[in-house]
Amino acid sequence: MINLPLTQGDFSDIIYAAREAQIRFMRLRTQVRAQDPSVHHWTEEECDDKIAHYLNLEAELARSYKTLTGNDWY
Numbered sequence: 001m002i003n004l005p006l007t008q009g010d011f012s013d014i015i016y017a018a019r020e021a022q023i024r025f026m027r028l029r030t031q032v033r034a035q036d037p038s039v040h041h042w043t044e045e046e047c048d049d050k051i052a053h054y055l056n057l058e059a060e061l062a063r064s065y066k067t068l069t070g071n072d073w074y
Contacts, residue, residue: 018058
């Protein structure tokens with residue numbers, strides 16, 4: 001669990017960054033599947049791992065917010 005003195009704004013910024021990272025890796029995965037030569041050093045599995053990581057991070061942050069404040073994050 002993350003135990004930092006964060007405001008709701010801080011949580012929002014971090015959670016939105018995790019969501020943005022998920023979206024970026026989903027787009028990258030699409031490029032990998034299309035065999036775009038500019039992303040040849042990435043694999044679909046690496047993209048899936050990153051998407052899962054940021055999805056889990058988002059969930060952990062939402063749980064931490066609820067634990068600290070007693071409220072659901074949006």
